[in-house]
Amino acid sequence: MSEQLFDSIVMAEEIFHGEGYKEGYERGAHRGLQEGRRHGAMHGARLCAEVSFYHGFAVMWKCLLQNNKDPRSRKRAKALEVLLCLLENSPLDDPHSERIKEDMDKLRAKFRQVCSMLNVPADFHNFKLGEGTSF
Known part of the structure; x- marks a missing residue:
């Protein structure tokens, strides 16, 4: 009985350290998921x-x-068709696609052209949401 009491006193710091680490890790993981979702929604x-x-x-x-x-108008219309084709064929609805960055770079380049x-x-x-709207 006295040995168990002595062991619990000696091991108290290690036990509390382990419990604190576990609790902190769980809270941090939960908070990280929340921040990750918020960042993903904003970026999306x-x-x-x-x-x-x-x-x-x-x-x-x-x-x-x-x-x-x-x-000249036909050439411009053809470039617009290519831009629309790029928009339709880009897998932007799949957030796990590895091609999103490449496709966005192509879209931006074609848009500039x-x-x-x-x-x-x-x-x-210059055309961000909320700027320049009257309603």
């Missing part, structure tokens, strides 16, 4: 806004150029 929303902007931009310009028959052909600024950041 930005990516979605960017892709949606590109899609709307391409559809609008395609409609504006569809009645023009000059060679189309903007250059149309003589419009290629800065998506």
Whole structure:
């Protein structure tokens, strides 16, 4: 009986250290998951806004150029078609895809090319959500 009492006193620091580590690890893992989900949702929303902007931009310009028959307009319309094709074929709905970064780089490059052909600024950041809207 006295040996058990003595062992519990001697081992108390080690026992409490182990329990504290376990509790801290569980809390940290839970908090890390919460922060990871929040970061993923925020990053996903930005990516979605960017892709949606590109899609709307391409559809609008395609409609504006569809009645023009000059060679420059046809070339621009062809570039817009390629941009729309890239948008449709990108696996952006799969967050685990390893091609997302590559596909976004291609989309951004094609968008800049189309903007250059149309003589419009290629800065998506001017069109962030909430800026410039009247409602």
